[in-house]
Amino acid sequence: MTEYKIASIPGDGIGVDVTLEARKVLDRAASLNGFSLRWTEFDWSCERFAETGRMMPEDGVSQLSAFDGIFLGAVGFPGVPDHVSLWGLLIPLRRAFAQYVNLRPVRLLPGTTSVLAGRSADELEMVIVRENSEGEYSQLGGRHNTGQPGEFVLQESVFTRVGVERIIRYAFELAKTRSGRVCSATKSNGLIHSMPYWDEIFAEIAAEYPGVHSEQCHVDALAARMVQQPDRLDVVVASNLFGDILSDLAAAVTGGLGMAPSGNINPPGEHPSMFEAVHGSAPDIAGQGIANPVAQVLAGAMMLDHLGEPGAARAINSAVEKVLADGSVTTPDLGGNSTTTDLGTAIADALT
Numbered sequence: 425m426t427e428y429k430i431a432s433i434p435g436d437g438i439g440v441d442v443t444l445e446a447r448k449v450l451d452r453a454a455s456l457n458g459f460s461l462r463w464t465e466f467d468w469s470c471e472r473f474a475e476t477g478r479m480m481p482e483d484g485v486s487q488l489s490a491f492d493g494i495f496l497g498a499v500g501f502p503g504v505p506d507h508v509s510l511w512g513l514l515i516p517l518r519r520a521f522a523q524y525v526n527l528r529p530v531r532l533l534p535g536t537t538s539v540l541a542g543r544s545a546d547e548l549e550m551v552i553v554r555e556n557s558e559g560e561y562s563q564l565g566g567r568h569n570t571g572q573p574g575e576f577v578l579q580e581s582v583f584t585r586v587g588v589e590r591i592i593r594y595a596f597e598l599a600k601t602r603s604g605r606v607c608s609a610t611k612s613n614g615l616i617h618s619m620p621y622w623d624e625i626f627a628e629i630a631a632e633y634p635g636v637h638s639e640q641c642h643v644d645a646l647a648a649r650m651v652q653q654p655d656r657l658d659v660v661v662a663s664n665l666f667g668d669i670l671s672d673l674a675a676a677v678t679g680g681l682g683m684a685p686s687g688n689i690n691p692p693g694e695h696p697s698m699f700e701a702v703h704g705s706a707p708d709i710a711g712q713g714i715a716n717p718v719a720q721v722l723a724g725a726m727m728l729d730h731l732g733e734p735g736a737a738r739a740i741n742s743a744v745e746k747v748l749a750d751g752s753v754t755t756p757d758l759g760g761n762s763t764t765t766d767l768g769t770a771i772a773d774a775l776t
C-alpha cells in the first residue's frame with residue numbers, strides 16, 4: 425500500500441482544531457482509496473515561541489525536506505507580533521521550498537451564506553494564482569531618521585524576471601485546462617516600476633498563448649468586479665500582496681473564509697508543497713470549538729490531488745458538498761450551531 429509521509433503543523437488558534445478534523449477526513453479518504461498517510465506532528469507555533477524564542481528550530485527546514493507534503497493550520501496569535509511569527513515560520517517555509525505558486529481556488533458551494541448566494545457554482549468558480557515568493561513581501565527597507573521630524577520608513581518590493589515569468593506562465597498553463605481565460609491584476613497607474621514591468625512580461629507571455637484570452641486589470645477595479653460580475657472571471661494572476669487580498673475577497677463572495685483552501689506549490693516537485701486554509705488563526709473565535717473546518721478539509725483534498733490521489737480528493741469534495749447541501753450540520757459562520765468536530769465528523773461520515 426502506498427504510504428505518504430506528511431508533516432502536520434497545526435500552529436495557532438483555530439489552526440489546531442481545523443487540522444485535527446481535516447486529518448480525520450483525510451485518513452478516512454485514504455483508507456477508502458487504498459493508501460495511507462503517515463503523519464508527523466510539529467508543535468511549531470507562537471506557544472513554542474514563548475518557550476524557546478523561536479517559531480521553529482534552526483534546522484526546521486531540513487527537518488521537513490524529506491516529507492511528501494506539509495499540512496499547515498494557521499500561524500500567528502496575539503502576544504507575538506505578526507511580522508515575527510509569520511517571518512519565523514510560514515514565509516521562510518514558502519521560500520525555502522520554492523513554493524512560488526499560491527493556488528487559491530474558490531467556488532460557490534451549496535448551502536453557503538455568501539453575499540452572492542443564489543448564484544450557481546457554474547457562475548462562480550475561479551482560482552487566484554498568487555505569486556508566493558517575492559514581490560511586496562520583502563525584508564528590504566527600514567526606518568530612517570528615527571525620532572526626528574523627518575522620520576520615515578522604506579519598504580521595497582522585489583520583482584525578478586524569473587519570478588514574474590514563472591507565475592504568469594503557470595497561470596496560462598492552468599487556464600488551458602480550464603476556461604481559457606486569464607486576468608492579471610496590477611496597479612500600474614500608481615506603482616510605476618514594479619507593475620508596468622509585470623504588465624510587460626504578462627503581454628510577452630500572453631503572446632505565447634494565442635488560445636488563451638488574456639486581460640490586464642487594475643486591481644482596484646477588479647475587486648469591484650469580483651463582487652459584481654464574478655462570473656466573468658476564471659484564472660486571476662496577481663503579485664504576492666494583491667493575490668493575498670484578492671483571495672480573501674474571493675473567499676468572501678463564495679461563502680466566507682471558512683470555505684477557502686490554498687496550496688503553496690513547488691511546481692517542479694523538487695521540494696514538498698504545503699497546504700493550508702486561506703484564513704488565519706481567528707483569535708476572536710479560538711478555543712470555542714466553532715471554527716469551520718471546511719477550508720482545511722478542502723486544503724487536504726488539494727494535497728491528496730497533488731500527491732497523485734485525485735480519486736480521494738474528488739471523494740472529499742463530494743462529501744463536503746453533500747454535507748453542506750444537506751445543511752443540518754453547519755458551524756455558526758454558515759448560520760448553524762454545530763461545532764468544528766460535528767462538521768468534521770459529518771464530512772468524514774459522508775465519504776464513500
Ligand code: NAD
Binds near residue numbers: 716
Ligand atoms: P483570520 O482569517 O484569522 O480571521 C478573520 C475573520 O474570519 C475572523 O472574524 C475569524 O473568526 C473569521 N474566520 C476565519 N477562519 C474561520 C473559520 N475557519 N471559521 C469561522 N470563521 C473564520 O484573519 P486575522 O484575524 O486577520 O488574522 C489572525 C491571525 O492569523 C494573525 O496573526 C494573522 O497574521 C494570522 N494569519 C495566518 C495565516 C496563515 O497562517 N496562513 C493566514 C491569515 C492570517
Ligand code: IPM
Binds near residue numbers: 510702704
Ligand atoms: C495568507 C496570510 C499570510 C500571507 C500572512 C499571515 C503573512 O494572510 O496566507 O494569506 O499574507 O501570505
Ligand code: MN
Binds near residue numbers: 668669672702
Ligand atoms: Mn491572507
